[in-house]
Amino acid sequence: MRIYLYCIALLAFGMQQVASAEVFEKTLANGLKVIVKEDHRAPVVVQQVWYKAGSMDEVTGKTGVAHALEHMMFKGTKRVPAGEFSRLIAAAGGRENAFTSDDYTAYFQQLEKSKLPLAMKLESDRMQNLDLSEKEFSKEIRVVMEERRMRTDDDPHALLQEKMMSVFYEEHPYRHPVIGWMNDLEHLTVNDVRDWYRKWYAPNNATLVIAGDVDHDAVFALAKRYYGPIGMRTVPPHRNYIEPPQVGIKRMVVKAPAELPLLVMGYHAPNVVDPLRDWQPYALEMLAGVLSGNDSARLNKDLVREQKIASDVSAGYDATSRGPAVFTLEATPSEGKTAADVEAALRREISNIVKDGVSKEELARVKAQVMAAEVYKLDSVFYQAMQIGQMESIGLGQQAIPLMLDKLEEVTAEQVKDVASMLLKDDNLTVAVLDPQPLSGKPRRQTGDSSHVR
C-alpha cells in the first residue's frame, strides 16, 4: 500500500527556518548533486545515493528490472567481490540496505561518523564498476521471486492493491508493480539489468545525501575525491506520461484466501507539480487528515465507533511523486456488514464534506499534527535525509520543503470542500473489493457477503 498521504505530508514538510540553514548543496563537475544536512546530536552519519530511475521508467515485458538491479548492486565489482560490500560495511559497524519505488532507487548506509570515507569509497565504486555475472543473477532473481511470493502473491491486501493499480491506470506505468510481474521476472536476463545500469546509473542522474555529525565542507571534499572522477554520461530524458481521462466508474473484484472482505476506493488526484501555485494537493492532504488523521477523525468516529459498519477504515493520499497521485478510501466491513455497506457509508462521508465542508477546528487539528511532526522529525537523522532525497528525486527539490509546509498551513476549509467536490466523483473512481475465499476450498458460511458487489 502507499505510504499514507498523511505521512507524506509530513515527509513534505521539512525543515523550516532553523533547519534549512543547515542544509548545504553543491553539484560536482560530473553532475552529481551533493546535499549535506548537518545534525550534531549523535556521532553518526547516514549516506544515501538516490538514482532518478524507478519502475515507472521500465517498459512492457521488462517490469521489475529496476528492483532486480537494486539486488544485483550488492553482487560485486571488479575490486570488491560479491558479498564483500556488505561484509565491509558490517565490519565498520554499519547498517545498510536499499529500496526501489515507482519513482526512484536508493541505497544507504548508517555508520559511526568516522566511517563515512569507507561508505563513499564503496558506493562510488558500484556506481561505475558493477560486475554483473550470469551466475549471480540466476541466483538473485530467484530471491526476487521469493520476495514477490511473500510480499504480494500470498498477501491478499497487497494482491488487491497490485491488481487495482493495473485497472486504475490505463497507460501510466504506475499500473505495473515495482517488483514486476512474475512472468517478466521469469524472462529477465542479466543483459536486461546491465542495460538498465548503463542507462540510468550515472552521477548526473543521482543525488548524494549525507546527514549527521559532519562538516559540510569536509563532506564536499570527500565527495569530490570519491565520486568526482566518475564520468558524466548521457542519460535519456524521463518520459512524462499523461494518463488518459477516465470516462466512467470502474469496478473490480479480487478473490483470495482470507476471512474478511476489504473495499478500496481510489480517485485520480493531482500530485504537486508547482509547489508555489498548486493548491489542490495541499487541500487533499488536509482532507485526508480530516478524514483519518487520528482516532477521533471522521471515518473512524463515524464508521467504526458510532455506526459500527466497519472494523477498520482509513483515507490516504501522497502529494509527492513524479507522476499522478491517488486519493484512497478503504474500509473493512464489520461482521454481518458488506462491502456495499461500507461503500455507501464512505460515500455519505464524502457527500457530507461536499455539502457542508469541514470545520475550522478539524482543520486546525490537522495543522497542529503537521507542525508537531516537524519537530519530531528532528529525532531521526535518517528520516531527514530521506525527505531530502525523495524531494530531489521526484524533481521538486529539497528547497520546496519549507514552501510546501507554508502552503499546507494556508489551506482553508473552503478549499477542502472545493477539492472534494471537484475530484471525488464517480467518473474519477475505481472501486476494488477483496472477496475472501475459504482456505480449504470448502464453501464459506454465508453471512451477508461481499461477493455480490455490482
Add this chain to the structure above:
Amino acid sequence: MSVKLSRFLGTALLCFATGAAFATPAIQHWQSASGAKVLFVEDHDIPMLDVAVSVPAGSRYDSKSGLASMTHEMLDLGAGGMDENAIAGGMADIGAELDGNIDQDMASVTLRTLSQEKERDKALDIMSRVLQHPTFSDEILSREKARVIAALKEDETKPESIASRAFYKAVFGKHPYALPISGDVAGVGAISDQDVKDFYRTHYNAARAVVAIMGDVTQKEAHEIADRLTGELPVSNEPLPMPAVDMQIKPVEERIPHPATQSHILIGAPGMSRTDPDYFTLYVGNYILGGGGFVSRLMNEVREKRGLAYSVYSYFFPLGQPGPFQIGLQTKKDQADEALALVRRTLDKFVAEGPTEDELKAAKQNIIGGFPLRIDSNRKILGYLSVIGFYDLPLSYLDDFTKRVNSVTVGEIKDAFARHIHPDAMATVIVGAPAK
C-alpha cells in the same frame, strides 16, 4: 505510487534492545512516592518530550486468552471523564501522539509531545487519566471484542500468523508464553466487563510500574511527571509466581496445509531470559548464526549461495523467563524440504563447532562499531530506559555493553549454545507444507 521494496526484511532487530560505550546518556533514577521506578535522561536539544509507563501486565497474566491485550486496548477508549473521541481529539489538537505496546511480559503506554508548557501539560493530563482512571465502558468493550475477533479470524487465514501461533504452542506447551498476545476467538469472546476491571486493578500496579522519561524537561519536572502518572494507580498484591518454562522440549514437526505459494517455516525452542548470564554470549553468537543481516551464516547459505529465500533469520527473544529462540524463513513450496534440511545442517554445524575466530572478530566489529547507532535518537534511548527499568538491568547497562561484547570468546559461544540449543529437540512448524 510509493511502494518500496527493500533488499532485506529486518526481522531480528526488534528482539535485541541492547546497546553500549561511546558517550552514553546520563541516566537519573529514583523511586516516586507511588512506588514506581523512574528512569530519566535530560536532553534539551529538541523541544519535545517522550514518556513511557510500563507495567507487568502482558499476555502471560491472561486468565482468558486476550484479556491483557483487551485491557490495554481499552485504556484510551474513555478515561477520567473524557470519552474516546475527546481523548484522541485532545491529543491531536496539540500534535501529541499517544501509543501503546504489549508483549508477553509488559504492557506500556507511550507519549510523544511538544515540551512547551501548554502542550506538555495537556498531553500529560490526558495520559494520566488514561493510565489511572480508565472507564472500561461495557458498550465499547462489546464493540472492541467484535473488532478483535474479526481480526483474529483474519489472522487465522494468514500463513505467518498460523505458523507463529503453532510455534509458540509447540515451544511453550502449557506455559503462558504459549498464549497469543492478542488472544484467541474463544477467549476474547468470553471476556466480560468485570474481567477487564479486575485485570486492570490487579496488574496496573503503582509499585511495579516503570516510568521512562526522555527529553526536554528538568529533573524537578520529571519528578512531577512521574508522580502525576503513577500516584493514582491501583495498589495490589504481588501476582502469583509463574510456572517455570520447561527448557527441554520434545522434537516435533508440525505440517499444516495452506494454499499459499510459499511454505512458512519456523524452528526453535525456549532460549534465554533477559537476565541470563549467557545473554551477551548468545547475542554475539546469534549475530553470527542468523542475526547479522546480510552477513550471517543462515543468510549466506540459504539466500546468497542458493537463492532459496528472501528472508532468513534467527533470534533470541529474551523475556522475564526464557523466551523463544527462533529461526524463520519462507520459500516456494516445492523447495521447502530442501531449505529446511539446509537450515538444520547450518544450525547443527554451528552448535557443534561454534564460530570461527574471524567470524567472532567481524561480529564484534559490527556490534561495537555500530554502538552509536543504538542510542542516536530520543526514541531509542527511551526504549532502553524502559527495558533497563522493567527487567532490573544495571543502570550501567549501556556503559558496559561494548565491554561485555568484547569479552566474548569462541569457546564461550560454543559452550553457551551447547547448553541452550539442542538441535535434536526443537519444534518445527511448516505452514503451507509440501505434501509428504
